[in-house]
Amino acid sequence: MGIALEPTTPAGRAGLAALLADPAGAVLAFDFDGTLAPIVTDPEQARAHPGAAAALARLAPLTGGLAVVTGRPALGAVRLGGFADQPGLADLVVLGHYGAERWEGATGKLTAPPPPAGVAALRADLPGLLAGLALPPGIAVEDKERSLAVHTRRTDDPDAVLELLRAPLAELAAAHGLVVEPGRMVLELRPPGVDKGAALTGLLAERGARAVLYAGDDLGDLAAFAAVERLRGQGLPGLLVASGPVTGEPPVREVAERADLVVPGPGGVVALLEELAQELSAAS
Numbered sequence: 001m002g003i004a005l006e007p008t009t010p011a012g013r014a015g016l017a018a019l020l021a022d023p024a025g026a027v028l029a030f031d032f033d034g035t036l037a038p039i040v041t042d043p044e045q046a047r048a049h050p051g052a053a054a055a056l057a058r059l060a061p062l063t064g065g066l067a068v069v070t071g072r073p074a075l076g077a078v079r080l081g082g083f084a085d086q087p088g089l090a091d092l093v094v095l096g097h098y099g100a101e102r103w104e105g106a107t108g109k110l111t112a113p114p115p116p117a118g119v120a121a122l123r124a125d126l127p128g129l130l131a132g133l134a135l136p137p138g139i140a141v142e143d144k145e146r147s148l149a150v151h152t153r154r155t156d157d158p159d160a161v162l163e164l165l166r167a168p169l170a171e172l173a174a175a176h177g178l179v180v181e182p183g184r185m186v187l188e189l190r191p192p193g194v195d196k197g198a199a200l201t202g203l204l205a206e207r208g209a210r211a212v213l214y215a216g217d218d219l220g221d222l223a224a225f226a227a228v229e230r231l232r233g234q235g236l237p238g239l240l241v242a243s244g245p246v247t248g249e250p251p252v253r254e255v256a257e258r259a260d261l262v263v264p265g266p267g268g269v270v271a272l273l274e275e276l277a278q279e280l281s282a283a284s
């Protein structure tokens with residue numbers, strides 16, 4: 001038996017071959033929203049695909065490490081993913097806030113630096129700025145403790161409203177020593193100095209990875225894609241997977257274009273994980 005889903009690039013085929021040949025040396029890392037969890041209107045209502053935690057647990061003993069690398073607070077992703085309740089995920093690592101936070105499945109412990117400077121002042125100033133912009137109804141602010149995310153998904157024209165917000169939020173972020181992280185119908189104001197690429201690179205070094213798979217769907221995942229591309233240039237085989245949308249929402253073009261394999265949303269990611277687990281179990 002072989003993997004039915006075939007990467008479309010030579011680098012991706014080499015990455016998959018390396019993973020299958022030496023799974024104990026492979027680290028598999030996944031974005032959360034849009035990749036393991038279907039996109040929904042209210043961020044608090046997001047949940048991992050019902051098969052995601054079980055599929056990860058099947059892969060855990062067969063591979064060199066599993067991680068979730070997310071813009072969410074680590075504990076939020078653990079809760080919405082059901083990762084702490086899933087037997088077999090003791091080795092899972094959740095890198096939250098783009099790598100600023102780390103949760104270990106083995107201990108259930110969270111490691112997080114002190115609250116970043118600038119976010120408390122931003123929390124005080126953001127409502128006034130939004131009120132002064134005469135925006136349409138439906139803007140939602142998600143307080144992520146270490147950052148604030150301004151969502152436009154519930155407005156009548158999310159992309160147009162995002163454009164209206166872009167410059168004033170960039171100015172406000174800069175005034176507080178923060179940066180703007182763009183995503184699907186969201187602009188997040190967050191501390192600089194971390195990104196998913198650095199988070200993934202650090203984890204791969206720590207695990208002594210000999211191959212990597214990274215799956216993502218949004219602009220925040222491009223830093224991890226760039227890290228895998230850079231590491232491939234240094235001889236570490238890697239497979240980049242894009243989780244495409246399933247709800248009619250257009251895919252994030254740069255993510256789909258740079259991926260070796262595009263699968264249909266979190267259901268497609270879970271199907272790929274199950275296929276990998278079956279293939280690796282049969283070979284072991």
Ligand SMILES: O=P(O)(O)OC[C@H]1O[C@H](O[C@H]2O[C@H](CO)[C@@H](O)[C@H](O)[C@H]2O)[C@H](O)[C@@H](O)[C@@H]1O
Nearest residue numbers: 032033039040041043046070071072153184186
């Ligand atoms: O790095 P991720 O795990 O992909 O997290 C990125 C952001 O995801 C969440 O927002 C996105 O998903 C929401 C729920 O499906 C959706 O309503 C929103 O439009 C998307 O942008 C989350 O709310 C953010 O905090 C994360 O940074």
